[in-house]
Amino acid sequence: MEESAATYDPSRYQRPSVTVDVVIFTLHNRELHVLLVQRRHWPFEGCWALPGGFIEMDESLEAAARRELEEETGVRDVYLEQLYTFGDPDRDPRTRVISVAYFALVQSDRQVLRTSDETSDVRWFPVQDVPLPLAFDHQRILTRAVSRLRSKLEYTTLAFQLLPEVFSILELKDIYQQILGEELDKGNFYRKIKESGVLEETSLVREGRGRPTRLWRFKRDRGDKQFVFRWREDRATDESRKGDA
Amino acid sequence: MEESAATYDPSRYQRPSVTVDVVIFTLHNRELHVLLVQRRHWPFEGCWALPGGFIEMDESLEAAARRELEEETGVRDVYLEQLYTFGDPDRDPRTRVISVAYFALVQSDRQVLRTSDETSDVRWFPVQDVPLPLAFDHQRILTRAVSRLRSKLEYTTLAFQLLPEVFSILELKDIYQQILGEELDKGNFYRKIKESGVLEETSLVREGRGRPTRLWRFKRDRGDKQFVFRWREDRATDESRKGDA
DNA sequence: TACAATTAGTGTATAATCAACACTAACAGA
């Protein structure tokens, strides 16, 4: 790497711009939503886009992603991971732009939206119902984010990042169904989640029609074992599997 | 993304350099090897590094990776996937450099090494025995590549990309053991691989000491089902799981 | 005040899969 070292001359080498884009997911009345901003200027004026921006010369990629995230939602300390880097030469009509995409999961009770100077609106959209077309190749980025989320759900406890502090087991099952797109057996779900030991019971219940619901909390005292509960073993073939992980 | 559109001015915005680095794996007498090049110039003069280089303004990231791959090994049409993007501000002492890392699998009978102007040597090293320290953060990149390879092995048929056209089932088992770092049961491996239907028998056998070995070929006629054979279901916690996929 | 409706949560029987390991097969060389 870092070759052509002999001929390397920073001032002459033509450089692409580098941005970060962040796919921010949350749950809104039991449905998966993504945050989009509406563009005020050319190109793609008026189109909805993923929040993002240029990286500063002295910040890391993840720091840039966290900065964007906080600028749009006001939240910090949420789950964030690098998704993929998109760099087709013509993805931005202005100039060569390489975008490092991240995806973030925000708990459903922590959202505070903020509009910025460059965007005319910020809004949550159900993932299944975004206003097409999105700007740039953001549709592709979103698709990849959803499939990454889906596949990680199967072998990590990521889903908890979407739920509030306390929640019921059937709400958790709902998320899994939402994202995996398939019905799960109630009984088996109960057994698996209980046996996995990732939840701890609270003394809270929630009243409503029918039998009251016991509320649970995600155990955070388990060292770094983020990856304990696994809904099922078989994996889907998703886009990220074909050219990524 | 692509914000600060109002204030955007390509000529004023300070841009990082973008490179691709490629982690090229192959198999060499039943051991996993990685291709490294020796640097001729500062920084890290004399150190071994991953092959890579700056991207051209009009080529895609993957095209850049394939170009580097071909420059070093002379091979085309091999398995290549994007690994991760590394962009810490101080990873290169010269200037801000963001590197999009790829990893490639080259069949063990197709390697043709080439030295380039900027490197004094090119060589395969066993993954467990690379000449430390590597240049830049290449050790980190390599570690991540190995763990990606390991985890994908468990739910894809990637391993076949490392083997020659025809091979024996026990050679395949060897690769799995190599990369997963654990003993597998011969009988169970046979049964699983046979039942999966990803292999097709050839009429070839290989003679040697003991009973001759039947040789097999990977079935390529199965549409796009790259992800059929799965050695086992449980997944390891690897680096990419913690902040990636 | 019983009982229907509703949501929560448990138990269980069968099927599928895994893991360990003992076994048979086919060759070379002494």
Add this chain to the structure above:
DNA sequence: TCTGTTAGTGTTGATTATACACTAATTGTA
């Protein structure tokens, strides 16, 4: 022909998954 060596198959008990029937605790209403 016997021994060593590598290839490949069969079998069994344990574990886990799946389907689905069941019990539990509440509210609303006849």
